Amino acid sequence: MSRSLGLAIPLWFLHDSTDPLERALGEVGPQHVTATVVAGPQTTIRLRGPAPHVITLRGGWQYPPDNAAYTDAGLKPPREAALGKRNLLARLRDLLGRYDIPLVARLHPTVAGLAEAHPHLAGKTAWGEALPGRPACPAHPETRALLLDLVGELRQYEIAGLQLGHWLIDPPLPPAGALAANAPARELLGLCFCPACQQIARSAGADPDAAVEVARSALARTAVETVSVPADGPLADYRSARRAEARTWLQVLRQRTGDLGLHLLLDPGQNAPASEIPLQLNLAGAPAPLDTATWFHDAGAVSLPILRPHIPQPDALVRITLQLLQHGVHRIDFDGLAADPAPATTTSVRQAIRYAQRT
Numbered sequence: 272m273s274r275s276l277g278l279a280i281p282l283w284f285l286h287d288s289t290d291p292l293e294r295a296l297g298e299v300g301p302q303h304v305t306a307t308v309v310a311g312p313q314t315t316i317r318l319r320g321p322a323p324h325v326i327t328l329r330g331g332w333q334y335p336p337d338n339a340a341y342t343d344a345g346l347k348p349p350r351e352a353a354l355g356k357r358n359l360l361a362r363l364r365d366l367l368g369r370y371d372i373p374l375v376a377r378l379h380p381t382v383a384g385l386a387e388a389h390p391h392l393a394g395k396t397a398w399g400e401a402l403p404g405r406p407a408c409p410a411h412p413e414t415r416a417l418l419l420d421l422v423g424e425l426r427q428y429e430i431a432g433l434q435l436g437h438w439l440i441d442p443p444l445p446p447a448g449a450l451a452a453n454a455p456a457r458e459l460l461g462l463c464f465c466p467a468c469q470q471i472a473r474s475a476g477a478d479p480d481a482a483v484e485v486a487r488s489a490l491a492r493t494a495v496e497t498v499s500v501p502a503d504g505p506l507a508d509y510r511s512a513r514r515a516e517a518r519t520w521l522q523v524l525r526q527r528t529g530d531l532g533l534h535l536l537l538d539p540g541q542n543a544p545a546s547e548i549p550l551q552l553n554l555a556g557a558p559a560p561l562d563t564a565t566w567f568h569d570a571g572a573v574s575l576p577i578l579r580p581h582i583p584q585p586d587a588l589v590r591i592t593l594q595l596l597q598h599g600v601h602r603i604d605f606d607g608l609a610a611d612p613a614p615a616t617t618t619s620v621r622q623a624i625r626y627a628q629r630t
């Protein structure tokens with residue numbers, strides 16, 4: 272597989288000006304640029320540029336979606352309110368076109384305000400409540416139709432690659448708050464019992480009602496005894512029926528996006544879905560500082576944070592990049608230039624790419 276070392280940027284990096292990105296393209300020489308174009312809510316900081324400031328995004332499409340492109344799903348995609356009406360994606364496409372650099376789109380549609388805008392898409396707990404953070408369920412037929420509509424729309428922006436994040440069946444809740452130390456409770460609360468998931472399970476011969484009862488009773492016991500999610504019985508049948516169906520659908524997605532080299536984006540520690548779609552590990556979610564040898568065995572593609580605390584000093588970036596390549600990684604997105612497009616940061620990425628090209 273051919274090797275490609277590029278930059279990962281959020282689309283808001285172009286909000287004030289394209290100058291910092293143009294400078295980075297000229298100085299770093301990336302072989303591709305991966306832009307997050309549909310994202311969840313986040314608070315981040317921009318350390319340099321026109322003015323250092325905190326950026327708060329509510330989540331949504333970071334370019335103006337064309338509602339006419341979403342006819343299969345019949346859903347209006349939510350816009351990212353903080354970015355105004357300018358089409359930053361078109362601006363990026365034009366800019367990269369001038370440099371002849373391929374554009375890769377990174378998408379997180381399930382967490383991009385979709386369930387807030389269309390509550391019937393929200394994943395549901397065993398009590399029928401929307402899951403915390405209200406991600407849209409990736410098993411819902413309308414969520415899936417919307418993703419395919421989105422891919423169709425992005426083709427008009429001449430994308431050359433695609434990364435899909437937050438597209439997992441039953442991901443456990445992130446370790447935060449009162450449940451941080453209660454892994455079984457987080458796993459049980461991450462199970463989706465939305466009507467679409469129940470229908471999928473029922474069609475495969477599982478019993479969603481019995482699975483709900485098992486999940487409720489197990490969750491109620493997590494506070495007072497050591498509970499593990501049952502490995503057989505109605506709940507296990509419910510999960511495996513939906514995972515099998517999701518695998519079949521991912522195969523459809525892979526066929527529809529084969530020319531775009533689709534990757535599934537995962538955080539370290541997340542269980543990869545059983546599918547033939549290649550994985551990309553997002554090391555921004557790994558403990559800092561980054562320690563090689565721990566993470567890289569399954570993923571040929573990596574999103575690599577370039578700033579502290581993951582990379583303690585600039586020369587560590589070269590070392591870690593070379594170690595990744597030795598582990599068989601063939602695709603790296605250097606992530607963090609938007610937060611700090613400083614000369615030292617740019618230089619460290621340029622050196623990492625140059626060293627990598629010599630090996």
Ligand SMILES: [Zn+2]
Pocket residue numbers: 394395408409410411463464465466467468469
């Ligand atoms: Zn569901």
